[in-house]
Amino acid sequence: xxxxxNRSLERFVRDGYGDAAWLDVAARAGVEEGRFEGFRSxxxxxxxxxxxVSGERLAKPAAELLEDLGAWLARTEPIRRLxxxxxxxxxxxxxxxxxxxxxxxxxxxxxxxxxxxVATTGSGQFQVSVGSxxxxxxxxxxxxxxxxxDDYGALALIIDEGRHIAVDVxxxxxxxxRDFDLWAGVDSLKVAxx
Amino acid sequence: MTxxxxxxxxxxxRLLPLHLQVSDDGRILSAGPTLRKIIGPARHLDAVxxxxxxxPGLVFPAAILATAARSGERVFxxxxxxxxxxxxxxxxxxxxxxxxxxxxFGIGLxxxxxHFNLTDADFPPSGLVMxxxxxxxxxxxxxxxxxxxxxxxxxxxxxxxDRAFTDPLTGLAxxxxxxxxxxxxxxxxxxxxxxxxRGADRAGFSLLHLDLDGFKAVxxxxxxxxxxxxxxxxxxxxxxxxxxxxxxxxxxxxxxxLVMPGLVAPEALDALACRIIRRIERPVALPQGEARxxxxxxxxxxxxxxxxxxxxxxxDADDALYAAKRAGRxxxxxxxGPLRRQVMVEPDRSPPPAASxxxxxxPTGAPEGGxxxxxxxxxxxxxxxxxxxxxAATNLSAEVAADTGTANNxxxxxxxxxxxxxxxxxxxxxxxxxxxxxxxxxIGDGTAAARTDTxxxxxxxxxxxx
Numbered sequence: 001x002x003x004x005x006n007r008s009l010e011r012f013v014r015d016g017y018g019d020a021a022w023l024d025v026a027a028r029a030g031v032e033e034g035r036f037e038g039f040r041s042x043x044x045x046x047x048x049x050x051x052x053v054s055g056e057r058l059a060k061p062a063a064e065l066l067e068d069l070g071a072w073l074a075r076t077e078p079i080r081r082l083x084x085x086x087x088x089x090x091x092x093x094x095x096x097x098x099x100x101x102x103x104x105x106x107x108x109x110x111x112x113x114x115x116x117x118v119a120t121t122g123s124g125q126f127q128v129s130v131g132s133x134x135x136x137x138x139x140x141x142x143x144x145x146x147x148x149x150d151d152y153g154a155l156a157l158i159i160d161e162g163r164h165i166a167v168d169v170x171x172x173x174x175x176x177x178r179d180f181d182l183w184a185g186v187d188s189l190k191v192a193x194x
Numbered sequence: 195m196t197x198x199x200x201x202x203x204x205x206x207x208r209l210l211p212l213h214l215q216v217s218d219d220g221r222i223l224s225a226g227p228t229l230r231k232i233i234g235p236a237r238h239l240d241a242v243x244x245x246x247x248x249x250p251g252l253v254f255p256a257a258i259l260a261t262a263a264r265s266g267e268r269v270f271x272x273x274x275x276x277x278x279x280x281x282x283x284x285x286x287x288x289x290x291x292x293x294x295x296x297x298x299f300g301i302g303l304x305x306x307x308x309h310f311n312l313t314d315a316d317f318p319p320s321g322l323v324m325x326x327x328x329x330x331x332x333x334x335x336x337x338x339x340x341x342x343x344x345x346x347x348x349x350x351x352x353x354x355x356d357r358a359f360t361d362p363l364t365g366l367a368x369x370x371x372x373x374x375x376x377x378x379x380x381x382x383x384x385x386x387x388x389x390x391x392r393g394a395d396r397a398g399f400s401l402l403h404l405d406l407d408g409f410k411a412v413x414x415x416x417x418x419x420x421x422x423x424x425x426x427x428x429x430x431x432x433x434x435x436x437x438x439x440x441x442x443x444x445x446x447x448x449x450x451x452l453v454m455p456g457l458v459a460p461e462a463l464d465a466l467a468c469r470i471i472r473r474i475e476r477p478v479a480l481p482q483g484e485a486r487x488x489x490x491x492x493x494x495x496x497x498x499x500x501x502x503x504x505x506x507x508x509x510d511a512d513d514a515l516y517a518a519k520r521a522g523r524x525x526x527x528x529x530x531g532p533l534r535r536q537v538m539v540e541p542d543r544s545p546p547p548a549a550s551x552x553x554x555x556x557p558t559g560a561p562e563g564g565x566x567x568x569x570x571x572x573x574x575x576x577x578x579x580x581x582x583x584x585x586a587a588t589n590l591s592a593e594v595a596a597d598t599g600t601a602n603n604x605x606x607x608x609x610x611x612x613x614x615x616x617x618x619x620x621x622x623x624x625x626x627x628x629x630x631x632x633x634x635x636x637i638g639d640g641t642a643a644a645r646t647d648t649x650x651x652x653x654x655x656x657x658x659x660x
Contacts, residue, residue, distance in 0.1 A: 004339070037343060037346070038339050038340075038342070038343045039339075039340060039343045078331070078335045081331060082328060082331060082332050082335070085324050085327060085328040085331075088314045088315065103325075103328060103332075106329060106332070107329065107332040107333055107336050108336060181311070181313075
């Protein structure tokens with residue numbers, strides 16, 4: 001698994017449960033030097049072990065933990081912005097999930113996200129499936145979608161049904177979504193460059 | 195205003211939000227809603243935009259647009275007011291003689307999006323605006339993560355390198371670090387040294403090989419922990435006696451090597467060697483008791499070597515070290531001249547008058563004639579810090595070990611008093627001179643090879659700092 005994915009996992013645990021919790025998880029799972037590097041590759045087995053150990057340590061089912069991870073990712077500002085580029089409203093965003101692995105691949109060709117397929121089953125109703133043998137991906141995606149529906153201000157029911165995630169967008173403008181100015185990123189880049 | 199045959203202006207605006215229709219006399223007949231955000235309510239081309247390409251020359255701007263539309267040439271127009279946004283596009287000629295241009299942003303897209311506060315809805319879905327902005331932002335995020343990662347890698351590489359070149363026990367350079375220091379010193383000779391230090395580097399460098407005398411006994415009797423303590427003490431002495439640009443290494447065991455750029459004068463080297471030996475001879479308090487060791491030193495100087503022969507310098511310094519050991523230990527052997535004449539140098543271990551009563555053991559190499567025992571500044575040597583100063587001061591016994599063993603006084607007798615203050619400062623730790631005398635007993639055969647040096651300059655310890 002790409003280092004950035006592992007690093008996200010590490011940051012999520014550190015952020016939500018503290019450095020001590022992470023170091024404990026890392027030690028039990030056998031993470032070298034207690035930290036992941038963003039631009040290295042790690043065996044999938046190690047990533048899965050970290051997920052399992054984190055669940056045990058934080059007393060949470062793995063699926064729930066991964067949904068939290070997905071939501072946490074979507075709330076991380078640079079990632080939130082990049083996700084918002086996909087669509088102008090939440091339904092648009094769901095449909096554009098098919099393009100997500102391609103978009104990510106444009107910037108990080110070796111990140112290797114699984115394929116995502118979106119089927120429209122009715123008005124504002126979708127089935128999102130993930131082309132991977134690892135059910136973990138689906139949990140992360142479901143959590144991310146929930147956080148993004150809040151971000152867009154849409155009222156949507158998102159249920160992980162096992163084979164796929166069912167989405168029912170009942171109100172696209174349920175409440176005010178968060179700001180998304182195209183240029184905010186441009187400005188922040190300038191600051192970063194300085 | 196109807197723009198094109200069969201298409202309402204509003205529909206045209208939805209289809210081409212960045213279009214511009216200009217009459218042949220330059221009036222703006224239609225402009226897309228996004229373009230309006232940029233040019234405002236202007237009614238005439240010349241009020242807001244200048245044609246940048248094709249270069250209009252003396253031709254009326256609207257006319258050049260028509261010409262370009264006819265030939266299919268690309269058009270670049272620029273906002274007259276700041277931020278002078280450049281728009282590019284192409285056009286087509288309508289039946290009424292007006293020009294319809296479809297414009298877009300080039301590389302200035304991000305800037306324009308920010309300045310005019312544009313949103314996704316301002317751009318036609320056929321364009322790649324969102325993709326471009328996404329890439330721009332994603333790219334920056336990845337680059338920033340990557341540069342953090344690089345900085346970390348760099349710090350780790352540096353740490354690993356430091357570890358690879360450092361002896362963990364003493365913090366001195368290890369064998370690898372020594373090799374690097376020697377290479378640097380040799381590069382310095384070839385004029386590739388550190389800028390600003392070139393003069394000193396070109397002057398040559400000296401190589402001191404040092405081996406402890408009596409270390410094995412301490413290590414064997416009191417164990418490795420005691421031995422390690424002792425090695426650490428010696429490392430501290432060597433670090434204190436050397437300058438910032440010098441390299442001090444422990445390539446292994448109880449061997450130490452000093453690489454000293456710019457230090458090639460025989461007197462300075464002899465004084466340094468004696469001072470180091472005396473300081474190492476100070477007893478070191480260990481849990482089991484006081485450890486007393488000494489050191490032998492072999493010295494080679496790069497100026498005695500023609501270019502290609504430098505490689506044998508280390509070997510020669512080693513030979514000199516063993517010559518010093520054979521000659522009775524607790525002394526230095528300095529190679530001199532192209533023939534590598536061995537000059538034996540031994541520190542003065544004679545007690546200063548004030549402390550002489552305590553000296554139960556005859557100091558190694560104390561001259562029979564007693565010429566060295568009287569310090570020139572006799573009255574002031576009354577123990578304590580002052581006595582120590584005297585102890586650290588060095589009497590030099592020089593020996594030319596060439597053949598007959600004729601005493602050579604020249605080397606020892608002509609030394610100048612240059613660093614009295616530095617010597618005092620270094621040694622003012624209040625130790626009694628008596629402490630540093632009895633090592634001769636531990637070393638055993640120390641007196642045999644000593645040749646007198648009547649010069650007895652109460653060597654004022656030239657500071658190692660030039």
